[in-house]
Amino acid sequence: MAAQTDTRTKILASADRLLRRRGFNGFSYQDISEPLGIRNAAVHYHFPTKADLAVAVIDGYRRILRDRTAAFMAGDGDPIAQLDGFIDFSTAECCEESTMCPVGALSSDYYSLPEPIRTAGNRLLEELLAWMTRVCTVGREQGKFHFEGDPAIKAEQIVASLQGARQLARFRGAQAMQDIAGQIRRDLSIDSSRGS
């Protein structure tokens, strides 16, 4: 059972990276099985369809998000630290792997996506936006962030910027991601020595 779990974990880790790097239509079962030294069919054993595999990856991100934001959503913690945590996480993935954000990887393939993946992606996005909206709301209430308009829309814009930044970084290099992250902070009038 240790071996089973281990194989399953390795498959999941590989699918995660491939999905963010190439998009749902851009990788195959072979891309996963070959480097792991197992067969195509072994992957199908753990995840019967490609949709099962993608949903498992997405749900993994939903869990990470929940773990990192649960305390804040319950009323505890600093909005600047929350935002920084997300930006740093995204920037690190972008610089180290040149990957897209999971939602970005799904939205480009949206119209050829099996229904279960759309649903999982939709949930991840809604949870992410609910959290970011709260970060913006509390941040402004506490006088730490400065912006005009609806916090829910500012949250949408920040998420969209970071998603777009990770894609521009593929053409222009990781510096584009760092530049945009810095500009987001600058627009919010957060003094920051890093991120640019």
Added chain:
Amino acid sequence: MAAQTDTRTKILASADRLLRRRGFNGFSYQDISEPLGIRNAAVHYHFPTKADLAVAVIDGYRRILRDRTAAFMAGDGDPIAQLDGFIDFSTAECCEESTMCPVGALSSDYYSLPEPIRTAGNRLLEELLAWMTRVCTVGREQGKFHFEGDPAIKAEQIVASLQGARQLARFRGAQAMQDIAGQIRRDLSIDSSRGS
């Protein structure tokens, strides 16, 4: 020759929409030939490889961009009108067709893209950013836009926001695109009654 040109034009229009809607890996020669009532091979006659087809689409956008911005880049015209023109163009495409921006459609498939397409996409992006940088620079000089930091980075952020917005709109509907467009204007302190 009229018929030839006509078929070629129809193929190009179809490929344009398919590329922005599904990404480079998300459409096939059949998707083009079938609705046009021609054969798979007829498409290959006009565009020998799929890369030729994509490059032709991208170069079409480079031409549109150049036509719409040449006067401004030569020193004539209003930066607000330039920005509005781009946002309106993007929003219309997003609302009517739920398509991505051309650069966004390429960046998601970046690592499985034939080299000529990367080069064409890179040129389109650099031309777009050069123009947007000038829009931000002149807009601030004229006291019409308000932002902190390097105009080139602000330009990157605006492009990334709009690219991300069009992708979020696939999950959340076209309202997301309009909301984010409004927030971009709000951040620049442009009073605007539309876009939200």
Added chain:
DNA sequence: GTCTATAACGTGATAGAC
């Protein structure tokens, strides 16, 4: 739990007739 073998299909692309 993982394997071999293979089905069933879609893909981009080419050859050569007309």
Added chain:
DNA sequence: GTCTATCACGTTATAGAC
């Protein structure tokens, strides 16, 4: 300039042995 016919390959997925 467009056709028919087909190639060579990669894809997801399944059946059944071990």
